[in-house]
Amino acid sequence: MxxxxxxxxxxxxxxxxxxxxxxxxxxxxxxxxxxxxxxxxxxxxxxxxxxxxxxxxxxxxxxxxxxxxxxxxxxxxxxxxxxxxxxxxxxxxxxxxxxxxxxxxxxxxxxxxxxxxxxxxxxxxxxxxxxxxxxxxxxxxxxxxxxxxxxxxLKMAEKGKLNASGATQKGWSKTHASFIKSLFDEGYRLRYSGAMVADLHQILLKGGGLFSYPATSDCVNGKLRVLFEVLPFAFIYENAGGATTDGVSNSLLSIKVEKTHQTTPCFFGSRYEIDRLKSAYNV
Incomplete structure (x- = not known):
């Protein structure tokens, strides 16, 4: 190793x-x-x-x-x-x-x-x-x-302040749009560059928040790759005390890998934000 x-x-x-x-x-x-x-x-x-x-x-x-x-x-x-x-x-x-x-x-x-x-x-x-x-x-x-x-x-706080919201907004579901708005209404700050590494790194080093890349009307299985991007960051976030989900299961680390270039919706963050998201998505 x-x-x-x-x-x-x-x-x-x-x-x-x-x-x-x-x-x-x-x-x-x-x-x-x-x-x-x-x-x-x-x-x-x-x-x-x-x-x-x-x-x-x-x-x-x-x-x-x-x-x-x-x-x-x-x-x-x-x-x-x-x-x-x-x-x-x-x-x-x-x-x-x-x-x-x-x-x-x-x-x-x-x-x-x-x-x-x-x-x-x-x-x-x-x-x-x-x-x-x-x-x-x-x-x-x-x-x-x-x-x-x-x-x-690196350790995640129980609750953060940053909100990195990916994917084209017009393709968001009503559920996701409403949830993201609720975070901004709560005082979260928008931080999104378009580079997954940079955005997740910022949230991790700043102590907490939410990174989301949901399913959209044109990418129903999400856009980010399971093996190359999603699982490595899920491993890091959960070992830092954070949480993850795909909007269906309790953790991204429970995804079943069926093909090499598989994609998925994904959410990474502090426990507070992920619990809020799971509630909104009825996970």
């Missing part, structure tokens, strides 16, 4: 440097869910693939930018599912973006998720790692010697 986490640190540094100078144009390809691939997405995926291919304990790689599972070592036990550059379309306006990693043991199931991590490429390079259940995630920051220094453990 330490070798895998060291590799995540290495690729985060490399991608952070690449973002500063790489071509921001689109490639000629689409990923498995139909999004046009930026050249930077493809390059970030190549950096990660090259680094992880050196590690004997990694069985396979599953990426948002790969159509199929990449088998590396048949008899190894770890499968890494990752989003190489979340929010990449915002790089051209210099917003914070990031990479997300889920480390699964033997199978791509929520119960097999043994560690998760994400990096944030902003004014500073930061990395959050959660290594096992019942252990709080830790924040690391790159120092002047190009080493990641541990800053602190």
């Amino acid at each position: 330490n070798e895998i986490l060291d590799a995540i640190k290495n690729v985060s540094i490399k991608i952070s440097q690449t973002i500063k100078y790489a071509d921001l144009g689109y490639s000629q390809n689409q990923n498995a869910t139909g999004d046009n691939q930026l050249k930077l997405d493809v390059l970030s995926d190549e950096i990660i693939t090259t680094e992880f291919s050196k590690i004997a304990s990694i069985k396979a790689l599953v990426s948002e930018e790969k159509d199929e599972v990449l088998m590396l070592n048949e008899n190894a036990k770890f499968i890494i599912a990752y989003d190489p550059l979340d929010g990449s379309s915002l790089v051209d306006v210099n917003f914070a973006v990031g990479s997300i990693f889920g480390i699964y043991e033997n199978e791509l199931k929520p119960e097999c998720l043994v560690a998760a991590a994400y990096s944030v490429y902003g004014p500073r390079l930061e990395l959050v790692i959660c290594e096992e259940n019942n252990q709080a995630p830790c924040l690391y920051r790159l120092d002047m010697g190009d080493k990641f220094a541990k800053i602190k453990e």
Whole structure:
């Protein structure tokens, strides 16, 4: 596991440097869910693939930018599912973006998720790692010697103040629209950049709030990917004392994975906001 986490640190540094100078144009390809691939997405995926291919304990790689599972070592036990550059379309306006990693043991199931991590490429390079259940995630920051220094453990407050509301509002259900309005009526502040990593990182570091990406009229199964984005962050949030749901079940970690590029509605936050949402959605 330490070798895998060291590799995540290495690729985060490399991608952070690449973002500063790489071509921001689109490639000629689409990923498995139909999004046009930026050249930077493809390059970030190549950096990660090259680094992880050196590690004997990694069985396979599953990426948002790969159509199929990449088998590396048949008899190894770890499968890494990752989003190489979340929010990449915002790089051209210099917003914070990031990479997300889920480390699964033997199978791509929520119960097999043994560690998760994400990096944030902003004014500073930061990395959050959660290594096992019942252990709080830790924040690391790159120092002047190009080493990641541990800053602190991360804990969610019981109730927050931030409201990051995703998806096109005209596609929201009446239930969701009414619920989000009730939070604003209660005094919550809107904080939404369009990069999942940046928005969830802000809520986690500020102590609490709600991130929501609901089902919409044009995306009834949501838009965010289960294996690459949703489950790693659910693992981190719940180990930080927060809560999650898909609007149907009590936890995102109870989702049944049926296909590699599966999507889902998702909600992450402090316990207060998630309890409020579950009540609104009759969960």
